[in-house]
Amino acid sequence: MKSLDELAKIKESRRAALKIREGVPSATEKAHVMMCGGAGCISSKCLEVVDAMKEALSKNGIAEQVQIILTGCMGPCDMGPVAIVYPDATFYRRLKPKDAEAIVEEHIMKGNLVQRLLYRAPGAKEPTPKVTDIDLFAKQKKIVLRNNFYIDPTSIEDYIANDGYAALGKALTQMQPAEIIEEVKKSGLRGRGGAGFSTGMKWGFTAAASGSPKYVVCNGDEGDPGAFMDRSVLEGDPHSVIEGMAICGRAIGAEQGYVYVRAEYPLAIERLDYAIQKARENGLLGKDILGTGFNFDIEIRIGAGAFVCGEETALLTSIEGKRGEPRPRPPFPANAGVWGKPTVLNNVETWANIPEIILKGAAAYAAIGTEKSKGTKVFALAGRINNTGIIEVPMGTTLREIVFEIGGGIPRKKAFKAVQTGGPSGGCIPADYLDTPVDYDSLGALGAIMGSGGMIVLDEDSCMVDIAKFFLDFVVDESCGKCSPCRIGTKRMYEILDNISKGKGKEGDIELLVELATTIKATALCGLGQTAPNPVLSTIRYFRKEYEEHIRDKKCACNVCELEE
Amino acid sequence: MVACNCGCDDELTKQLDKIIDPYRGNPGGLIQVLTKAQNLVGYLPKWVQIQIAEGLGVSLQEVFGVITFYAFFSLIPRGRHKISVCAGTACYVKGTKMVLKTLRELLDIKPGQTTPDSRFTLEQVRCIGACGLAPAMIIDGKDVHGRLEPEIIPGVLEQYA
Ligand SMILES: Cc1cc2nc3c(=O)[nH]c(=O)nc-3n(C[C@H](O)[C@H](O)[C@H](O)COP(=O)(O)O)c2cc1C
Ligand code: SF4
Ligand code: FES
Ligand code: FES
Numbered sequence: 001m002k003s004l005d006e007l008a009k010i011k012e013s014r015r016a017a018l019k020i021r022e023g024v025p026s027a028t029e030k031a032h033v034m035m036c037g038g039a040g041c042i043s044s045k046c047l048e049v050v051d052a053m054k055e056a057l058s059k060n061g062i063a064e065q066v067q068i069i070l071t072g073c074m075g076p077c078d079m080g081p082v083a084i085v086y087p088d089a090t091f092y093r094r095l096k097p098k099d100a101e102a103i104v105e106e107h108i109m110k111g112n113l114v115q116r117l118l119y120r121a122p123g124a125k126e127p128t129p130k131v132t133d134i135d136l137f138a139k140q141k142k143i144v145l146r147n148n149f150y151i152d153p154t155s156i157e158d159y160i161a162n163d164g165y166a167a168l169g170k171a172l173t174q175m176q177p178a179e180i181i182e183e184v185k186k187s188g189l190r191g192r193g194g195a196g197f198s199t200g201m202k203w204g205f206t207a208a209a210s211g212s213p214k215y216v217v218c219n220g221d222e223g224d225p226g227a228f229m230d231r232s233v234l235e236g237d238p239h240s241v242i243e244g245m246a247i248c249g250r251a252i253g254a255e256q257g258y259v260y261v262r263a264e265y266p267l268a269i270e271r272l273d274y275a276i277q278k279a280r281e282n283g284l285l286g287k288d289i290l291g292t293g294f295n296f297d298i299e300i301r302i303g304a305g306a307f308v309c310g311e312e313t314a315l316l317t318s319i320e321g322k323r324g325e326p327r328p329r330p331p332f333p334a335n336a337g338v339w340g341k342p343t344v345l346n347n348v349e350t351w352a353n354i355p356e357i358i359l360k361g362a363a364a365y366a367a368i369g370t371e372k373s374k375g376t377k378v379f380a381l382a383g384r385i386n387n388t389g390i391i392e393v394p395m396g397t398t399l400r401e402i403v404f405e406i407g408g409g410i411p412r413k414k415a416f417k418a419v420q421t422g423g424p425s426g427g428c429i430p431a432d433y434l435d436t437p438v439d440y441d442s443l444g445a446l447g448a449i450m451g452s453g454g455m456i457v458l459d460e461d462s463c464m465v466d467i468a469k470f471f472l473d474f475v476v477d478e479s480c481g482k483c484s485p486c487r488i489g490t491k492r493m494y495e496i497l498d499n500i501s502k503g504k505g506k507e508g509d510i511e512l513l514v515e516l517a518t519t520i521k522a523t524a525l526c527g528l529g530q531t532a533p534n535p536v537l538s539t540i541r542y543f544r545k546e547y548e549e550h551i552r553d554k555k556c557a558c559n560v561c562e563l564e565e
Numbered sequence: 566m567v568a569c570n571c572g573c574d575d576e577l578t579k580q581l582d583k584i585i586d587p588y589r590g591n592p593g594g595l596i597q598v599l600t601k602a603q604n605l606v607g608y609l610p611k612w613v614q615i616q617i618a619e620g621l622g623v624s625l626q627e628v629f630g631v632i633t634f635y636a637f638f639s640l641i642p643r644g645r646h647k648i649s650v651c652a653g654t655a656c657y658v659k660g661t662k663m664v665l666k667t668l669r670e671l672l673d674i675k676p677g678q679t680t681p682d683s684r685f686t687l688e689q690v691r692c693i694g695a696c697g698l699a700p701a702m703i704i705d706g707k708d709v710h711g712r713l714e715p716e717i718i719p720g721v722l723e724q725y726a
Contacts, residue, residue: 039694043701043709077697225691226654232694263600263637264690266706302600304635307691321595322627323634382655382696389697423654456654470657474691480634 001283002291004169007160014161021086021150030065031108032086034149038073038232039267040389045097046070046081052100060104069152072236073228075145076136077389079119084131084149091131092117122386122408136387139406141368141394143376144352147237153271156278159239165284167355171247172292175358180251181207184354186362188374193219193310193347194425194451195527196373196440202344205334207252209342214254216245217319217338217345220261220268221303223310224423225474227380227454230348232390234261234268237352238275242285242298244354248344249296257298258319258338263305273300307424307478311526312345314480325482326526347452349378369395373439377453381407384414384459393438400434403457414459418542422451424471424478425531427538428464447538449531463560464543465550469497471535475528486529489520493536503563505551510540580605581613585620592623595631599638608639644679644686646725650702653692659699660713665689667715671722684725 001007020026021034035041035050050068057063074082079093085103090113092103099117106112118127121135128134131149142148151158159165171180185200206214218241222230233241245257261269276298279285287295301319308314309324316338318324337343353375357365366374373395379402382388386408393402399419403409410416418428427448429436436442440450458467472494481487493516499505517533524530540547549555554563584601588594598621602613609632618625632638648668652661665676668687672680679686695701698711710721 039709040697040711043695043698043711073694077695080697223691224654225652226656226696228692228694228696264693302597304596304600305637306635318596319593321593321597321631323630325634380655380696382699383658388655388699420654454654456658458658462658467658470654 002288004173004290007165007169007290010157011160011163011166014157018150018158018161023087023089025087028065029067030062031067033066033068033103034071034074034084034086035068036072036074036080036082037070038077038080038235039228040073040077041080041082044080044094046083046095048097049081049083049095049100052097053104056101056104060109062104062109066104066108071151072148072153073232073390074148075140075390076387078387088113088129089131090129091119091134093119136406136408139401140392141376142392143356143365143368144233144240144349144378145236145390145392146356147240151237153236153238154274156239156275156282156284159237163359164239164355165243167358168243168246168250168284169290171250171358172290172294177207177251177253180247180358183362184251184357187357187365188362188369188372189350189353189357189365190373190440191347192349192353192377192452194422194449196450199346199350202334202346203248203251205332206342206344209335211335211340211342212253213256213341214252215338215341215343216248216252216254216257217316217333217343218245218257218259218348218351219310219312219315219345220259220265220348221310221315222262222265222348222452223307224452224454225307226382226423226456227452229378229380229390229453231265231268233348233352233378234265235271238268238272239279240352240355241272241348242275242279244346244351245298246285246289246296247354247358248346248351250294252342252344254344255295255297257296258301259298260301260303260309260315260319262303269300269302276300306480307474308480308526308528311528313526315345316343325480326528328525349453370437370439372441373450377438377450379453379455381455381457383420383456384410384462385457386411395439396437398435398437399429402438402455403434407457410457410459414461417458417460417462418464420448420456420458420467420535421454422449422534423454424474425449425527425534426451426454427534428458428467428542429538430542447534447541449534461558461560463556463558464539464546465497465501465556466558466560468536468539469494469501472497472532475532479528479532483523483525483529485520485523486525486532489516489524490529490532492516493520493533497536500547500550501556501561501563503550503554503561505547507551509551510544510547514540577606578612578616581616582620585617589620590622592621592627595621595623595628596635599628599632603638608642610640610642642679642683644683646684646705647686647688648702648704649688649690649693649706650676651691651693651695651700652689653696653699655692655696656700661689661700663715664700664702664713664718667718671719685722 081095189199190196314324314326333343378392701711
């Protein structure tokens, strides 16, 4: 495609073909079945359901009139396999291969919803058939996951139909580079990879830096070991990341981008690779994009399983094919990034926000969220909670709303104990603070961090010493060993914790942990070491009694730790 | 050509050359080449390392340094099936310990080891995206098995000969 006109034409024709997904019955097609193909639903055997459905469609001679589309994670993983059937937008859950026939013969052919497969709100007698009426979804706000229930991730036309690449078109034809950066600044968007730095300012520094060429990098390393937001975006809507990066290319004057994805995400790599190929074929990547003279292309780089490579300086070295060891900053990537050149590095979710900001304007985006944290945030809810999966909520939503309203509370009538945010760099927030609005600053004030969006709920049976030990074990394992505070200090902390958990702790251990933690935080070279003590510090801060019980009474009240003797 | 004893294989050597070709003389492609080479050969023996070092124009030492830095790469042969137990946070709070214990009892190996009959290699990974179905494991990098309990694990293993 060579012009905005052509883009608009594709959008129009595709949109017409997809009317059925907006609820408009079609003359030629009976239904579109959006089947969740995220890892959760795959493990609950959604592919067998797809096969059974194809069979039922053929048997009834309507295979030509029904499309089955495999999407990215739709969110409510514990209900999987889940599917949405359009035009009615009916949400089905816990599907088994044997249910396929009923959906085809009753719902699709006769228009009778299959009652037993519908969602029922807790305590409700009547089911809620329509996906948009379901409480769990109604409380969410989708910007990053805007295409989640709507597009086929392998179809660039589907993406275009829902305003895809329109923001790139606007950035290329109606905005000067400085205006793009200004718009991103005004939106208040902050990095979703953990640290929460202003995205617009980062772009501004890189644009102003001397040195060329410049580069645009996407961090898809997703190191938090209990979270899969970025994976869901890459699998469910890869073009949103490509479009965001291309817009940045225009803003800072870069022609080359890299997406760094971990090798453990083969489907994300496959979908992204395919999307890049389709974008090239359609003239949305490559030379002379949309006939504007702008060149931009993207390469995928595979991360090979080192948590530290999520740290920006390590990631940039890893892109060059080397051991991903961090280096001191400054210089920051804005001045010396890939191959020593000025580079913008942002997280997957950050990128997916960009098209929406450019298309709808900074003001609309900044209207969502809190004073200092704008827009929405995607979280991966897991642990001891009823509704596990992926959610997207406006910044400022309280933990209580997330855990009890959207998350459906704690299973088996157990008591809520804490929620862990920010993974190995974060901390635990106890019940007293459930009414805290979730944003960068309020979580930071509690000794936790927003992090990339992993949220693990813990109940009365979770031992906090054990959780702290779990995270320390992780960082000891993942420390790259370059600097001694992190390499030796975290190991020492782990040994102390291990002793405490085995009932061999001594008086003074807690103080020693705090002292070591403070030193490591102050002296470690990179963010991994600087934040590694956080899970220990925050559990000591809120659950000191549990540590004391292990040390003095040689007892684990939750019966998790294996005490010796 | 004289056959050598280093364990290389003519057919594999040719295929490896094809993997290297797009990156010839370009050290920046090292990680991509190693990833693909491991997918081809199953692990990264010395002859593979040498061929890659020569192809990309980096020292053997550097190739070795990169392999040992990243957890994804292996210097030793693995079993026919790779069991990756998720040790991410969500799985940990819901029973990773139980899964590992059960597997250890069934297979008599620890993470990082391979069964003597080369059927299974056991390893731990972090979050495989199935947190909603924790505890979970993934076999051969593609089959996700969730909501694991001691009783169902033997049945899962039976599917892999
Ligand atoms: C040990 C460590 C691991 C990190 N892992 C990730 C990660 O997996 N994904 C990510 O986007 N950022 C990660 N970060 C943060 C990055 O260094 C960087 O701040 C971020 O990618 C910048 O993008 P953003 O401004 O869009 O957040 C990590 C930082 C540290 C110190
Ligand atoms: S803090 Fe840890 S991970 Fe970071 S450079 Fe030092 S040893 Fe490596
Ligand atoms: S994987 Fe299907 S809802 Fe998450
Ligand atoms: S923590 Fe195990 S799948 Fe996410």
